[in-house]
Amino acid sequence: MSMIRDLRAVVRPSSRVSLRKDTGAPYDTTRDPATPSAVVDCAVYRDGARVEHGKPLTPHEAMRLVRRDGGFVWIGLHEPTEAEFAGIASEFGLHPLAVEDAVQAHQRPKLERYDDSLFTVFKTIHYVEHDRLTANSEVVETGEVMCFTGRDFFITVRHGGQGSLRALRHRLQDDPELLAKGPSAVLHAIADHVVDGYIAVADAVQDDIDEVETEVFSPGRKGGVSRGVDSARIYQLKREVLEFKRAVAPLLRPMQLLSERPMRLIDPDIQKYFRDVADHLARVQEQVMGFDELLNSILQANLAQASVAQNEDMRKITAWAAIIAVPTMVCGVYGMNFDHMPELHWKYGYPVIMGVTVALCLGIHRTLKRNGWL
Numbered sequence: 001m002s003m004i005r006d007l008r009a010v011v012r013p014s015s016r017v018s019l020r021k022d023t024g025a026p027y028d029t030t031r032d033p034a035t036p037s038a039v040v041d042c043a044v045y046r047d048g049a050r051v052e053h054g055k056p057l058t059p060h061e062a063m064r065l066v067r068r069d070g071g072f073v074w075i076g077l078h079e080p081t082e083a084e085f086a087g088i089a090s091e092f093g094l095h096p097l098a099v100e101d102a103v104q105a106h107q108r109p110k111l112e113r114y115d116d117s118l119f120t121v122f123k124t125i126h127y128v129e130h131d132r133l134t135a136n137s138e139v140v141e142t143g144e145v146m147c148f149t150g151r152d153f154f155i156t157v158r159h160g161g162q163g164s165l166r167a168l169r170h171r172l173q174d175d176p177e178l179l180a181k182g183p184s185a186v187l188h189a190i191a192d193h194v195v196d197g198y199i200a201v202a203d204a205v206q207d208d209i210d211e212v213e214t215e216v217f218s219p220g221r222k223g224g225v226s227r228g229v230d231s232a233r234i235y236q237l238k239r240e241v242l243e244f245k246r247a248v249a250p251l252l253r254p255m256q257l258l259s260e261r262p263m264r265l266i267d268p269d270i271q272k273y274f275r276d277v278a279d280h281l282a283r284v285q286e287q288v289m290g291f292d293e294l295l296n297s298i299l300q301a302n303l304a305q306a307s308v309a310q311n312e313d314m315r316k317i318t319a320w321a322a323i324i325a326v327p328t329m330v331c332g333v334y335g336m337n338f339d340h341m342p343e344l345h346w347k348y349g350y351p352v353i354m355g356v357t358v359a360l361c362l363g364i365h366r367t368l369k370r371n372g373w374l
Contacts, residue, residue, distance in 0.1 A: 038080035040158075041169065046071030048176030059088050063153065072152045072183050076169070079105075079159055092153050095119070102146040105159040109247065111254030118149040118265055120187065120254060122194045123247035126162035127204040133211060133233055139240035140201060142247060145194065147187055149265055154183035156190070168193050184266040191255065191277050198248055198284045202291075205244065208237060209291060209298075216302050231306075234299045241291045248285050255281050319365075319373040326360045 044051040044062050046069065057065075062073040075088065082103050089099045098119040101107050112119040124143040133139070143160025156165060168189060172178060178185050212233055258266060259274035266274075330353060334341070343349040368374050 038077045038084045040076040040078050041166070042073065042075045044071055044073050045179050048178065048180035050173055060091055063091055066152050070152075072150075072154060074154045074169070074183075074186060075156070076165060077155070077157045080157060085157075088155065092117075092148070092150065092155065094148055094155075098146075098148065102148075102157045105144050105146075107144065107146070109251035109254065111257055113263070116150055118147075118187075118263070120147040120149065120191075121145075122147070122190065122251065124160065124162055124194055125197055125201045125244060125247050127201045133208050133237065137233075137236060139205060139208060139237065140244055142243060145190060147190060149183045149187050151265060152183075154186045165190065165193075181267045181270055184270045187258075187266075188270050188273055188277070191258075191274065195251075195255075195277050195281050195284065198244075199280065201244065202284055202287050205237075205241065205291060206287075209294060212237060213294070213298050216298055216305070231299065231302055234295055234302065238292070238295045238299070241288060241295060245285075245288045245292065248281065248288050252278065252281055252285055315373045319368040322368065323361050323364050326364065327357050330357050 039059070042057050042059055042062050044057065044065050051065070051071065059073070059075050062075070066073050077085070080103060085099060085103055093116060095114040095117070098112060098114065101119070101121070107121045109123050110121050122145045124145055126141040126143070128138045128141055130137050141160070141162055143158065143162045145165070146157040148155040158165070172186065172189055255274060255278035259271060259278045262271070334353070343353070365374065
């Protein structure tokens with residue numbers, strides 16, 4: 001039972017870092033560069049240990065060894081074409097519908113059961129580092145990992161430049177007791193790896209939202225609003241959060257099925273740990289839903305501030321228009337050129353009219369300023 005107690009420690013420690021900053025190359029460096037194949041790695045595992053051979057195994061050779069001597073084969077592929085995947089699909093008896101989904105990609109996270117295999121789709125999320133969030137910033141990048149789980153095989157098909165499983169494979173190989181549980185242990189490790197990546201990305205997105213929220217409600221901004229800039233940034237962040245939500249929300253039901261419903265391809269000792277993955281995923285989903293609601297509130301507050309700022313501008317314009325109306329009216333009256341305007345010939349007519357005009361303007365200005373219009 002020591003393997004079970006250490007399961008989380010084996011799978012989790014560096015999964016968060018490896019997903020956010022994927023330093024692994026997308027292709028195995030031991031692969032023959034002259035071989036035009038999508039196979040990243042192909043290995044046979046027996047009693048929890050990798051069976052070493054003098055040369056890289058083909059999927060056909062690996063499956064032949066498994067059927068002869070036992071164990072299971074783990075094949076990793078990266079963006080295979082239909083022709084490249086056809087031979088593997090035929091060798092392992094994969095369902096045509098699942099094969100079509102694996103090749104075409106752009107699938108929703110899901111779990112499908114076929115006669116002798118499980119087909120699981122995960123969306124991987126990678127946080128894109130940026131110095132400052134702008135209206136055109138890319139916050140998250142998505143990829144996909146499709147998993148075929150059988151009695152004696154496990155096949156992963158990756159799409160996208162992120163989400164390399166090389167580091168995860170090496171960590172699992174360092175724990176033979178865990179790998180001895182078979183393909184279901186690998187499926188759990190990948191699920192936990194992906195969900196831990198969600199947690200890391202959620203923390204980073206939270207920082208971006210906090211930054212936007214602080215700027216929107218910053219009291220030092222002129223007029224209380226940064227016109228146009230914040231709204232565009234909020235919209236962009238909402239789009240990225242929506243992409244995040246599309247990866248998280250549909251995966252919750254498959255994880256619940258794997259943790260609650262007995263399946264003959266899932267080892268009972270491993271199944272209970274899918275509950276832990278489902279629990280973490282549920283918390284991430286709540287967090288992402290909260291992001292969406294918070295961004296809606298921030299956007300509404302920003303638009304309200306913009307409306308208030310516009311109203312303030314209109315009040316000031318109206319106030320100055322009222323002040324300017326006084327000399328305009330006076331100039332209009334004395335610009336009509338009537339013949340009988342006695343004050344035009346009065347010695348003190350000009351200073352009196354100017355004094356009255358200035359007094360009226362100052363009085364209106366004082367009244368408007370006292371009422372908060374200026």
